[in-house]
Amino acid sequence: MLRVEFDDWAILFDPDSAKAIGINPTGVAVWKLIDGRRGIEDIVSGIKEMFSDVSISAEKEISDFIEEAHKNGFVGYSLDSET
Amino acid sequence: MRSPRAVHLEISSKCNLRCHYCYYFDNPAVEYMNLPTDQWLQFFAELGSMAVMNVSLAGGEPFLRPDLKDLIEGIIQNKMRFCILSNGTLIDDHIAEYIARTHRCDYVQVSIDGASPDVHDSCRGKGSFVKAVRGIKTLQRHDVPVAVRVTLHHNNVRDIVNVASFLLDELGISSFGTNSAGYLGACRKNAGEVLLTNEDRQIAMHDLLNLSQKYPGRITASAGPLYEAKYWREMEAARLNHDPAFSKGGHLTACGCPFNEISVRADGMIIPCSMLAHVVLGRINRDSLQEVWLNNPELNRLRMRRSIPLNEFEFCRGCDYIPYCTGNCPGIAFTLTDDINHPSPDACLRKFLAEGGNIP
Numbered sequence: 001m002l003r004v005e006f007d008d009w010a011i012l013f014d015p016d017s018a019k020a021i022g023i024n025p026t027g028v029a030v031w032k033l034i035d036g037r038r039g040i041e042d043i044v045s046g047i048k049e050m051f052s053d054v055s056i057s058a059e060k061e062i063s064d065f066i067e068e069a070h071k072n073g074f075v076g077y078s079l080d081s082e083t
Numbered sequence: 084m085r086s087p088r089a090v091h092l093e094i095s096s097k098c099n100l101r102c103h104y105c106y107y108f109d110n111p112a113v114e115y116m117n118l119p120t121d122q123w124l125q126f127f128a129e130l131g132s133m134a135v136m137n138v139s140l141a142g143g144e145p146f147l148r149p150d151l152k153d154l155i156e157g158i159i160q161n162k163m164r165f166c167i168l169s170n171g172t173l174i175d176d177h178i179a180e181y182i183a184r185t186h187r188c189d190y191v192q193v194s195i196d197g198a199s200p201d202v203h204d205s206c207r208g209k210g211s212f213v214k215a216v217r218g219i220k221t222l223q224r225h226d227v228p229v230a231v232r233v234t235l236h237h238n239n240v241r242d243i244v245n246v247a248s249f250l251l252d253e254l255g256i257s258s259f260g261t262n263s264a265g266y267l268g269a270c271r272k273n274a275g276e277v278l279l280t281n282e283d284r285q286i287a288m289h290d291l292l293n294l295s296q297k298y299p300g301r302i303t304a305s306a307g308p309l310y311e312a313k314y315w316r317e318m319e320a321a322r323l324n325h326d327p328a329f330s331k332g333g334h335l336t337a338c339g340c341p342f343n344e345i346s347v348r349a350d351g352m353i354i355p356c357s358m359l360a361h362v363v364l365g366r367i368n369r370d371s372l373q374e375v376w377l378n379n380p381e382l383n384r385l386r387m388r389r390s391i392p393l394n395e396f397e398f399c400r401g402c403d404y405i406p407y408c409t410g411n412c413p414g415i416a417f418t419l420t421d422d423i424n425h426p427s428p429d430a431c432l433r434k435f436l437a438e439g440g441n442i443p
Contacts, residue, residue, distance in 0.1 A: 003134035
């Protein structure tokens with residue numbers, strides 16, 4: 001569950017585990033692009049469309065964020081059916 | 084903050100006990116009635132849409148509600164966690180097992196006032212100790228996290244050492260919180276019997292400080308003698324050292340509730356907290372909680388309380404502790420002075436010392 005605190009900072013909260021992590025505005029944007037259909041490349045593209053001056057390390061940072069969310073149980077991975 | 088993180092819900096206006104110091108009952112500003120299930124469920128949907136994370140279920144006695152499971156289901160479906168504040172006397176295996184199965188319960192808090200029936204029952208009623216302890220053990224049996232609140236009053240303050248040993252050693256509770264009976268609700272008509280005298284306060288402070296060392300991290304307080312003992316020591320040390328003002332000192336900053344949480348009475352009225360039950364901000368399912376949270380003028384006035392300097396008050400004139408004092412609970416301040424925006428005389432260090440008290 002995403003809870004926007006103030007401005008665009010937010011908390012990702014899992015009511016089952018009571019885990020909560022704070023995320024910055026970019027993290028909020030990434031979270032909103034996670035829809036079960038987009039892969040990481042699609043999410044990076046989406047971020048590049050939303051923000052100007054996206055750094056070259058964006059893909060790694062987004063991957064790290066998603067991995068952190070996965071480690072805390074907020075997201076899961078599914079395999080592409082074609083692979 | 085765009086919405087409250089937590090909401091305190093007085094889901095029951097009824098209780099099977101009549102504790103002599105209960106803040107809840109005997110408030111002339113409150114209509115003691117219960118809302119039907121569907122009204123709470125509708126409200127929970129609104130809380131869910133606002134991403135409220137936690138609710139506390141209180142009253143009155145929440146376990147008196149026959150629809151308690153339905154209410155908890157509504158909380159779960161709206162992605163929230165919950166805790167329950169209870170006298171513990173009505174908790175059976177059936178409800179404890181259900182609560183455990185939800186995996187959404189942070190804790191059930193049970194009130195314990197003594198290490199024996201004589202002491203506990205003196206303010207809570209005959210037979211309540213045995214039932215409350217049975218309730219705790221039932222919760223433990225089902226691995227439901229148990230919290231305990233010990234409210235200190237004139238009749239149990241000399242039992243606090245025994246209470247600590249009973250709870251922490253014998254029952255194996257991980258920690259308990261303490262406060263003291265405040266001049267609210269039923270306590271107003273029983274004040275002579277239950278309120279701590281200065282001598283009581285002295286004993287409580289001394290014993291609780293010692294117990295805090297004996298059981299590190301296992302006795303907590305955000306008000307009452309243990310909190311006062313610790314904070315007043317800091318204030319006195321700061322005064323003696325001529326330290327600069329504490330970051331929150333010198334103004335009416337004590338109340339942080341309006342920035343994080345809000346409460347709802349059993350009749351559906353939205354209030355800042357249970358200590359200010361007369362301050363009606365709106366009604367659930369009629370008024371938007373978001374709108375109340377962001378724009379209600381009374382709530383915003385309460386938030387602005389922290390800009391009021393203590394040196395404006397006649398009560399505080401000439402006090403050396405002003406730079407370190409926060410003015411304490413506005414609810415107690417109101418009940419004693421008829422003014423929310425006034426420091427609470429009950430938690431005044433200068434007054435305590437003037438009446439013969441000593442900082443431990």
